[in-house]
Amino acid sequence: MQTLNIGSIDLNLFVVFEAIYREGSITRAASLLSLSQPAVSHALARLRDRLEDPLFVRRGRDMVPTPRARELIMPVREALHGLQGCLTGMGGFEPGQARRTFVLALRSGLEACVLPGLMRMLADEAPGVDVQSLTVGRRELASTLAAGRLDLAIDVQLPVDAEISQQHLMDVPLVVMLRADHPLATGPLTLESYLVARHVLVSSRRRGPGLEDFGLAQAGYHRQIALRCQHHQSAMATVGATDLLLTLPRVLAEQLPLPNVVIRELPVRLPPLSLYLYWHRDQEDDPALRWLRSRVLVGQ
Template sequence: MHISKIDLNLFTVFEAIYTEGSVTRASQQLHLTQPAISHSLNRLRQLFDDPLFVRQGHAMVSTPLARSIIEPVRSALRGLEVTLADTGKFDPALAGKQFTLALRDVLESTVLPPLLESVTRQAPMIDLAAIQVDRRELVSELAAGSLDVAIDMLLPLPNEIRREKISQDTTVVMARQGHPIVKGALDLDTYLKAEHILASSRRKGPGLEDFELSRLGLQRRIRLRCQHYFAACRVVSQTDLLLTMPEGYARIANQQFGNQIMPLPITMPSWDVYLYWHQNVENDPANRWLRQQVTQAFRASEQEETA
């Protein structure tokens, strides 16, 4: 069937039902009545000769066919949005919009203060939402436009996801003031004699520093595994455990604890931070402006750390 015979609005309805898992929520998202959404769904079912969604309890669950076509549909819709955008008239001072950024919690304290300061000053009607997204979902979320950008370490993502390195950081070790064996300097022997905290969102597995130690035939004792660096910094302040972490966040998280911060006594690759966006918004002026703000926010944060 030729595309001229198809109502392209049906695909907007299809994407909304898939995303929301509900005809009711899809109607709210698109500001249409439920009967209008149901009518569009019936037309889609006739078009594809497939139910596309089946009801299970209160949810609309997608069929295998629906799951196989969602990404091409999302990509096409996103491309149309960018094409139809008035590329010459994006004015952050007048625009009303919410940008959604995916980033790990360790980066929030680094980038959000300077980013929000800049956005508030330039764009009083633009809002930000910082969320954490499963890395396995980044490609589909960026393609769908439910994420505007993502900020993370270097990830093996397909070429349709553009990337730019926007920051790099060194690794440091934190110990409490008055530590019985760490007194202003830290050598490798002392590091290995101490007990350690590993802060990781993963339930098991070594940290990056453990990979480097294993390459040297060395191993450390991890006494505590926890989820967040801030909690680990507090534990450090009240115990003799050491914490290995990125320097930028260490300077921020340690402000209220006053722990010692020292270089890691082995060579570690830098913590490189990348900005990710979908190729469909490469030339979108709003997304381009957001990417510029994020990059400048990281630079401002780094300058503040070194001041």
């Protein structure tokens, strides 16, 4: 089969192809497109020649698609829908009919907080929508949003450029996770025992304090970090097998429970973890992204 360059094909031929496929008739497709029947037949002949396939065979009054046509129809419809969306601009977004992949920047600890609820909602309201979650360095967040490689980011409050919009998403209290048979698990966790214990810090950075350490420092306290690791699941597994303590957002602790660990209240008053949505101002009025932001906000 020959390889074709899209620039060598009149894209209007695919509009005719989709109409014939939908109507099962050249006559009805011509009526739908407000074209003459000879014009539709001529367009089909040109596309047959370019693709080297009959695309449709006549059975009685119906035009029946060939296997090649059945293979083409979904990609063609998705492409036409995308082009129509570009042309209509602010014409709206229909979640139930959408075929699209949204790209979100989520740090590893936030995926378990955001994705379960978001994907349940999409399954009900927008079954044709997919999501890709990736990690973007905070220094690259603005440029990645500006380049259109990212639709939405969720992170702690960050200093951002004027072209980046932000909206508060939720405040998440911090809790402490420890082994179920840990000596400190028999009663409420005290500040003294919390500070004497050794801790796990989850961070993608090689050095520097965690967000909870900033809060502790402001209150005049300091804790001992025995392990610095990249993912909360690894930290939880380590806590379940050692005497280390893990401080983490409550929603994450409850989303990823382990049978051999318990959750205790943080024995010092620290500000909750504040999460924000970030997007580029150029995407402020994009109907699809406006809908996505609204659903993320509702789901939390």
